[in-house]
Amino acid sequence: MRAGIGRRSLQYLFAYLFVLVALYPIVLMVSSSVKTNAEIFTSPLALPKTFSLDTYRKLWEVVPFADFLMNSVVVSVTSVLLITVTSAMAAFYLARFSYRWTGLLYFFFLLGLMIPIKLGIVPLFLLMKKLGLLNSLWSLILIYTASGIPISVFILTGFFRTLPVELEEAARIDGCNHFQVFWRVLLPLIRPALGTVVIINFIHAWNDFFFPLIFIQDEALKTIPVGMMVLFGEYETDWSLLFAGLTLSALPMIAVFLIASRQFMEGLTAGAVK
Amino acid sequence: MGVPEREHVQPKRKSKARWLLHLFPLPAFILYTLFVVYPILSAFTYSMYEWKGIARGAFVGLQNFLTLFQVEPFNKLFWNAFGHNVIYFLVEMVVQNGIAFILAFLIYRKIRGAGFLKIAYFMPRLLSVIVVGFLWKLILNPNYGALNTFLAKLGLEEWAKPWLGDPDTALLAIILVNCWFGIGFAVLIFLAGLQSIPEELIEAARLDGAKGITMLGRIILPLMMPSITIMTIFTFIQAFEAFELVYAMQGSMGEPFHSTDTLAVYFYRLAFSGSGGAGDVSIGLGSALAVVLFFIVASVSAFSLRVMRKREIQH
Numbered sequence: 154m155r156a157g158i159g160r161r162s163l164q165y166l167f168a169y170l171f172v173l174v175a176l177y178p179i180v181l182m183v184s185s186s187v188k189t190n191a192e193i194f195t196s197p198l199a200l201p202k203t204f205s206l207d208t209y210r211k212l213w214e215v216v217p218f219a220d221f222l223m224n225s226v227v228v229s230v231t232s233v234l235l236i237t238v239t240s241a242m243a244a245f246y247l248a249r250f251s252y253r254w255t256g257l258l259y260f261f262f263l264l265g266l267m268i269p270i271k272l273g274i275v276p277l278f279l280l281m282k283k284l285g286l287l288n289s290l291w292s293l294i295l296i297y298t299a300s301g302i303p304i305s306v307f308i309l310t311g312f313f314r315t316l317p318v319e320l321e322e323a324a325r326i327d328g329c330n331h332f333q334v335f336w337r338v339l340l341p342l343i344r345p346a347l348g349t350v351v352i353i354n355f356i357h358a359w360n361d362f363f364f365p366l367i368f369i370q371d372e373a374l375k376t377i378p379v380g381m382m383v384l385f386g387e388y389e390t391d392w393s394l395l396f397a398g399l400t401l402s403a404l405p406m407i408a409v410f411l412i413a414s415r416q417f418m419e420g421l422t423a424g425a426v427k
Numbered sequence: 428m429g430v431p432e433r434e435h436v437q438p439k440r441k442s443k444a445r446w447l448l449h450l451f452p453l454p455a456f457i458l459y460t461l462f463v464v465y466p467i468l469s470a471f472t473y474s475m476y477e478w479k480g481i482a483r484g485a486f487v488g489l490q491n492f493l494t495l496f497q498v499e500p501f502n503k504l505f506w507n508a509f510g511h512n513v514i515y516f517l518v519e520m521v522v523q524n525g526i527a528f529i530l531a532f533l534i535y536r537k538i539r540g541a542g543f544l545k546i547a548y549f550m551p552r553l554l555s556v557i558v559v560g561f562l563w564k565l566i567l568n569p570n571y572g573a574l575n576t577f578l579a580k581l582g583l584e585e586w587a588k589p590w591l592g593d594p595d596t597a598l599l600a601i602i603l604v605n606c607w608f609g610i611g612f613a614v615l616i617f618l619a620g621l622q623s624i625p626e627e628l629i630e631a632a633r634l635d636g637a638k639g640i641t642m643l644g645r646i647i648l649p650l651m652m653p654s655i656t657i658m659t660i661f662t663f664i665q666a667f668e669a670f671e672l673v674y675a676m677q678g679s680m681g682e683p684f685h686s687t688d689t690l691a692v693y694f695y696r697l698a699f700s701g702s703g704g705a706g707d708v709s710i711g712l713g714s715a716l717a718v719v720l721f722f723i724v725a726s727v728s729a730f731s732l733r734v735m736r737k738r739e740i741q742h
Contacts, residue, residue: 171526174549179550179571182562198580215727234460250448265463269668269724271691272717273466275698275710276473279481281468299462302455303455331448360555362671367699378555385561391684392565399558406553411557414546419511422615423551 169360182403193392208397215388218401220373221380228290228376229358231415233295236354237347238379239298240305245335248313249321256417259310265303270296271363278367292368297361301354312346313339352413352420359406467721475715481710491715498673501712508681509686515602515689516666523606524658527613534614535621545618549611556608560675562603571739591676594686601687605672609665614657620654621647660731667724690720 184210185193193212212218214219247259270277277296278287316339324338340347362378368377372383384398410417453580474491477484495501516606532539551559566573569589578587624647632646646703648655670691679700681688698713 164533164536164538168530168538171530171610172544175548175551175606178562178566178607179554181566196570197571197576238622239455239458246448246451258456262455262459265459267728268467269721269727270462270463270467271670271692272721273463273470275465275714276469277462280462288488295458295462300457301461303463306455318523331451335451337485339546356553357437360553360558362555362557362675363463378557381555381561392571395561395565398460399562401559403554410550410553411546417553418545418549420614421612422619426503 158369160420163373179407181283182396183400186394186400190391190393193396199338203259209401210392212384212397213281214392215394216379216380216398217373218398221375221377222405224290224374225359225376228293228297229355232301232358233351233354234293235294236301236305237350240302240350241309241340241343241347243302244313245339248310254332262303262306265300266307268298268303274363274367281368287368288374289368290373290374293358293364295366296364296391297354297358301350301357304353305350309343309346312343316342348416349420350412356406356417356421358415361394401426446740470714470717470721474718476711477645478710488727489504489709491711492719493717504685504688505690507685508690508693511598511681511687512667512669512687514598515605515669516663518599518602518606519606519609519662519666520659522603523610524613524617524662526606527610528617529616530610531614531621534618545611545615547611548614551608552611554608556671557675559604560672563589563600563607564676592683594683597677598687599682601672601676604676605665605669608672609662613662616654616658616661617651620651623654624650631666656731656734661726663727663731664724667691667720688718690716694720 160367181198184201185197187204187206189203189205192199192202243262247255247262281287281292286295320338321340324334329337360378361376362382365376365379366382369379375383381402383400385395388394440690453613473483475488477487488672495505505689530544532546534586538544554562569575569587569592574590577585578584588596591597628643628650629646632642637646668691669689673687673689673692674695677683677687679696680694681692694713696707697716
């Protein structure tokens with residue numbers, strides 16, 4: 154009995170120790186952002202003695218953070234929208250009709266799950282150059298859309314297949330054409346899978362730093378992650394400012410996560426577990 | 428009157444609709460082909476040409492591959508980076524996935540606050556890798572960083588180190604930061620695997636007297652093999668594509684002295700920054716390296732998927 158309690162408390166200790174490991178650096182980031190530099194350097198671990206948002210005001214002045222934020226929003230929202238619409242249309246076709254080529258087409262899309270797209274960055278760079286899209290948010294929107302399609306088609310096709318065919322047949326008898334069946338009948342029914350697709354792709358587009366690093370030179374067109382590189386390059390010693398930048402970069406995603414944590418965790422593991 | 432009219436109209440509408448139907452997969456097909464498939468295929472052809480800057484020269488066959496593997500410093504840099512990728516994979520398997528498995532198991536065995544634990548472990552995964560890298564760079568700073576201050580508070584000053592400046596610890600530090608980032612995701616994958624085991628099987632094994640290690644090794648682990656395999660593949664791919672964290676924390680040279688260099692960072696250097704060892708940007712060598720990396724990642728993940736399929740059929 155006593156051994157059982159001992160083991161149980163050891164388990165709790167281990168589990169909650171890792172809560173500390175996971176969260177402490179994030180807490181440190183947020184709390185350091187409201188400290189002064191002197192306070193960070195003399196007592197980095199302590200909670201802030203004073204609370205001041207001056208650093209954030211400064212951050213807003215020294216880097217075009219509002220631009221970064223706007224660019225991130227435009228790129229993420231547009232690419233997620235494009236992925237969702239195009240993938241849902243493709244998945245509807247693949248799940249609901251069987252022509253000779255449907256199987257092959259599905260396989261072609263699935264190949265994308267195994268392609269590490271970053272390895273195609275040189276041809277991609279030259280392609281964007283040829284299309285005149287370098288240094289344009291469209292280069293990011295297009296690459297996030299294209300690289301998000303395979304996983305999205307995979308998830309949505311799987312979900313479409315679970316829906317009973319009778320629903321569509323009923324809708325067709327009522328005079329709906331394919332587009333109306335898709336838009337009015339099926340799309341509302343696959344909302345949970347659409348949620349998964351939105352979350353996976355939103356996190357990817359919001360956090361990615363590789364493609365803007367290579368496609369975007371103009372400072373006013375940078376997204377938040379590459380914007381952080383500007384900040385760290387120019388204000389290396391102003392730690393309070395750096396922590397504020399990191400906090401501001403992380404905050405939007407953490408806020409959305411806390412509102413819909415279950416959907417996030419289910420969404421991100423959905424592709425893997427199925 | 429109404430009936431023949433309808434028959435006349437309907438086939439016409441139907442044939443038009445059937446033609447339109449094939450437009451459904453078209454936007455996804457075009458975008459995916461143009462921006463994913465075409466660039467990857469191009470990387471294969473690029474690797475067989477000579478390049479001057481971004482201008483393509485003569486066809487040279489496998490010359491770029493030979494240079495990559497036989498000419499100094501390219502071959503040394505390749506094997507140096509390759510070794511780091513292997514270490515990356517192994518440490519993540521042991522530390523990240525090992526700890527994640529224990530944590531998932533604790534949650535599975537009904538620990539209090541399971542919902543909160545999952546959210547807490549997962550939180551780092553939401554940050555951009557560049558934010559993770561920069562944040563830890565500040566924490567690991569030798570003079571003012573939180574980690575060394577913390578060690579000093581514990582009376583362990585002699586443990587304090589310039590973690591990222593010392594070639595002996597830099598790579599390990601980066602990998603452990605990566606573990607911090609990825610552990611929550613691994614917990615969720617393993618937890619899903621554990622929860623997919625039918626309750627009756629566990630119960631039956633318990634009635635047969637299986638306990639502790641036997642239960643874990645003989646019953647639970649084999650039954651959650653699919654989730655272990657998928658996590659192994661993820662870890663492998665991630666380890667062999669490791670770029671962002673190294674770039675954020677140690678720059679494109681894999682400082683100090685290439686001690687944190689990985690194949691993807693080396694590839695980036697060859698293709699973009701012109702400091703791969705030749706002095707010039709070398710799209711040919713960079714593409715050759717991309718092709719090699721592509722085969723490493725694709726073959727291992729294809730192989731593991733096959734193994735997993737076989738196991739799945741068995742039970």
